[in-house]
Amino acid sequence: MSAERVNVAGRLSGQRALVTGGGSGIGQSVARRFAEEGAQVVVGDLVGGDVMLDVRSPESVENAVAEAVARMGGLTTVVCNAGRPVLGSLDETDLEEWNDGLATNLTGVYLTVKSAWPHLVEEGGSVLATASILGVMATGGQAAYCAAKAGVVMLTKCLALDGAQHGIRANCVCPGMVQTPMFEGIIDQQPDPAAARAAAVKYTPIGRLGNPADIANAFVYLASEEASWVTGVALGVDGGFMAGKEIDF
């Protein structure tokens, strides 16, 4: 390889990123990969972050964004990844749980981007969000989660349009089933966890569950200059889940 083709600085060199929910799972992997690619990174999380962050609280979000800006000398990139499962069909979901699920999974994205927006406008930058296959395809028993993640997909597209004139791109990733503490917790709650895990693999055409790095690598691409003409995209990274279903009769 010729010397000029070696990108010593990294694909995200110069970027200053806040990763919400980066204390665990996908967000933790995103923070690690971004740092490996030369970005400065501040992790905001309820637990295990560089700064305390509750994305449900406007004050907490404002404080975390201000702290990230102070630590890194600015902000070019936000990865709105914090989220939690909301299990239950509509009739099983009371208003409190609905509101908290939406606050965590959807309004938290709005609050984070809103606080970061003036900094992104100043520097030109990138909004990234973790949506889900369940923001595009419904499943039974997760009404609030699906509605929230569908909101994240549409919010991303709106932000792409609102941001274009400011040099801001907005994209989200729709992960399939990824082995993280969240996913393992859901599997463990099933009556037969081993059967549930086998079913999850069977639903994934590529034949294995995802790893956090599978998702983080997609975020690296979307944040990088390689994606400078990519905005408003909901990128499925799901082992083929959304491609369709085998008819096995």
Ligand SMILES: NC(=O)c1ccc[n+]([C@@H]2O[C@H](COP(=O)([O-])OP(=O)(O)OC[C@H]3O[C@@H](n4cnc5c(N)ncnc54)[C@H](O)[C@@H]3O)[C@@H](O)[C@H]2O)c1
């Ligand atoms: N694991 C999967 O299969 C999967 C699939 C599709 C989408 N997702 C999405 O990926 C994202 C990351 O999930 P994960 O699987 O890595 O789960 P995880 O539980 O390992 O990590 C989620 C992180 O978000 C943090 N968090 C939760 N509520 C928060 C709040 N109010 N404020 C700040 N931080 C908060 C948690 O403390 C945790 O560190 C979530 O948005 C989730 O909905 C996960």
